[in-house]
Structures are given as C-alpha cells and as structure tokens.
Amino acid sequence: MTSLYRKFLFKKKLKQRIDERVYNKSDYDASYAPTKKVLGWVAIRMTHNISEKTTMLWDMFYWFEMMNLFLVGPSELVSMLTTAYEAKTFRDSIKVFRTMPCFGCVVLSMFKSIKMVVHRPVYENLANELREMWPEGEVSEEEHQIISAALKQLNFIVKGYYWCNNALLISFLSPPYFITLARYFGYDSPMGLHFLYWLPFDPYQSVYYEITLVLQTWHALVVIWFNVAWDMLFCLFLCHITTQFDLLARRVQRLFYVQVDNQLVRSYPMASVSREFIQTEGERVNSYGAQYWEARHQKEITEIVLRHHSLIRLTGDVENMFSLALLINFMNSSIIICFCGFCCVLIEKWNEVAYKSFLVTALSQTWLLCWYGQKLIDSSQRLADALYGCGWYNSSKRARSAVLIMLHRAQKGIYVTTHGFSVISLASYSTIIKTAWSYFTLLLNFFKEKSVN
Known part of the structure; x- marks a missing residue:
C-alpha cells in the first residue's frame, strides 16, 4: 500500500510539473x-475589439482630456513665471520649485499619450x-x-509600480479634501489646492474652490495614468522581447550535438547540453546520416535567423516609439529628483509625504526603465x-x-536609446542620479549663501 501511495503521489506531482510547463x-x-x-481609464484603446462608434467615443473623450491638459500646461507655466517675477528674495522663489515637477509631468504625459494614440x-x-x-x-524545464x-518579475514590477503611483496620487491629492472636510465641520483651516494654476478669477471663492479642486484632481489622475500606462507598455514590450531572446538562446544551445570525449570535458556546459540532446533524440543521434542532420540544421537555423531578425525589427519599433519620450523623461526625472529632494529637505515638514512620494516615484520609475533596458542588452548578449x-564547428560548412x-x-x-544620446541601461540610471545630485547640491549651497546674506 505504501509503495502504491508513493507512486500515486509521484504521478500527481509529475502531472503538476507538466501542467506548469504548459503555456498558451x-x-x-x-x-x-x-x-x-x-x-482604459484614460480612454486609450490598445488591441481592443470594439466598434467604430465606440472607438470614436473613446477618441473624443481622449482629445477632451488633452484639451484640458493643453490649458493646464500654459496655466502652470504662467504661474511659475509670475511667481518668479514677483519674488523679492530667493526664499520667495522657492514656490517655483514646487510647481516645476508638476509642470514637467504634464508636458511629459501629453507627449507620451499623443504618441500612443497617433x-x-x-x-x-x-x-x-x-x-x-x-x-x-x-x-522544456529550462524554457x-x-x-x-x-x-513573475513582470507581474511584481508592474503591480508594484502601479500601486506606487496610486500611493503618490493618494498622498498628493488627499490633503485638500481633508482640509475641506474639516472646514465643513467648523474647523478654521486654510484652504489649499493641489497645483498653482494661473486663473482669471479667485479660485478660493465659494463654489469656485470646490470646482477647481475637483478639476485639479481629475487633471492629476489623467497625467499620472498617462505616464503609468506608457511606462508599463515600455516594460511589457522589453520584457517579452528579452524573454524571446532568452528562449532563442536556449534553442541555439541545443542546435548541434558535440560528442563528449577528452576534448569536451563532462563538466563543461556544452557537455550537459550534449547529454540532454542524447536523452531527447535517443538513437537518432548516431543512426541518422549527415544528410538528415544537415537538412534539420538548415531548417532550424532558418527559423532562428527569422526570429532573430523579427526581434531586431521589433526592438527598432520600440526605439522609434519610445526613444524621444525617454529622452524627455530622463531630463524631466533629473529635474524632479533635484527639486523634489530640495523641497523634501527645506520646505516639506517631516510628517508630510507629498514630495517624498514624488521623489520615490521618480527614482523608481527611472530605475524601472533603465533596468529593462539593461535586461535587453544582457539578453541579446x-x-x-x-x-x-x-558547437557550430561540429556541423557542415x-x-x-x-x-x-x-x-x-x-x-x-x-x-534602446534616448533618441541616440545614450543607451538605456543601469549605467544611464547612475548618470541621472549623479546629475540630479549635482544640481541638488548646487541649489542647496546657493540657498545657504542667500540665507546667510
């Protein structure tokens, strides 16, 4: 009975392992x-099977969002310029640093989303x-x-990045609503908005304030979701391309059989591939003639070459669709990391998390893009x-x-490059961090000098 039970468990585990290796x-x-x-939240369809009428409605809503952002961008820019012009001291001009990351995100989201739609x-x-x-x-088990x-990596990273940005939204958007709620219950709290828009009216008047607050909340959601969707698409494409490169490399490893002898030591990686080749091919290794193996090798090599060319072409498409936005993204990230760090150190209180969330999100977003760029380089290598x-030397001419x-x-x-300026890799990430740190220390020293004077 014990042996039968063990056989049953073995067969069950074997079936589970086989089921795990089945993909569709x-x-x-x-x-x-x-x-x-x-x-879908920002009305951008991608591989959706929908009717033309529904597509038209999606496009109309998307361009309505873009029209709002086209108004928001100049409004924030005018607000920054006005603040800088009216500032009498360097400390007064610090408000510009609080607006600049938001303005950069708006411009970046517009550029990214238009690229996805057009x-x-x-x-x-x-x-x-x-x-x-x-x-x-x-x-196979290796595949x-x-x-x-x-x-697993993609699922963890995409979900983590998704919730990281949602945490940013909550931390950045919730304080004005808590203040509004407190004022509703009779507490004397100063009104505040998410962003410093330039508006032709006083946004702190009754009714105007509530409408402006809701609109700014919606604008923030649209901007963040535009950026998140674009970043997730970039990671998805590179993840699947690198996976195909790794599967192709595994297929290449098993292309030729090299006999294990005094020249090919058993401890070498090629020897393990040869042993696996014998296990899968069996008698055909020695019984089939050279003509059979040459025809088979030619067929497999043709398929490998075609797949390799396809992956190179798809990587070129990723380069064309993402490279310019990546350049703008990295330039904006350097500014965001610098100014958000400055705001965290000198402006934001220790128990406030708005700009700390901005900083963490910018660091993680930049690292994520560079990490997948590095994975592409490594997989192609x-x-x-x-x-x-x-073992190509053991094949036909x-x-x-x-x-x-x-x-x-x-x-x-x-x-993938930043429009030809630099290669997306972990080395690029270190360069961005160094640049942002240089800007930050320069700004901090300048602030200290102005404070002393």
Missing part, C-alpha cells in the same frame, strides 16, 4: 491586463507580433524557468554567447557559415 496565449494576454486597464497601429503590431511568438503547449521567471558556444554570420550580427548588441 492567455498567459501572454494576462500580462497585458493591468496596462490595458490603466489605458501611432496606435505600431503599438498594437508590437503586441500582436510578440503574441504570435509566445510558446504554446508544453515546453519554463525562463518564461515563469520573466512573468546571451544570444551571442549561445551562438559562440553552440553551410551551417557554420550561417551561424557565423548570425554571430557577427548578434555581437553588435541590441539596445
């Missing part, structure tokens, strides 16, 4: 669910082509580890390493030529 398109679609939800077919093609590449059915690790170490050509292309590396 729904797994890919699920990774887009949070992003599509945020896009070039929607390109974004949808990226999503659809990567969906077609998604593996279906049972995969399962690659896919599951990528999906792993493909080059796999091509170099796949035709196969060797094809692999060497692909190796030459793979060694160039794949990456």
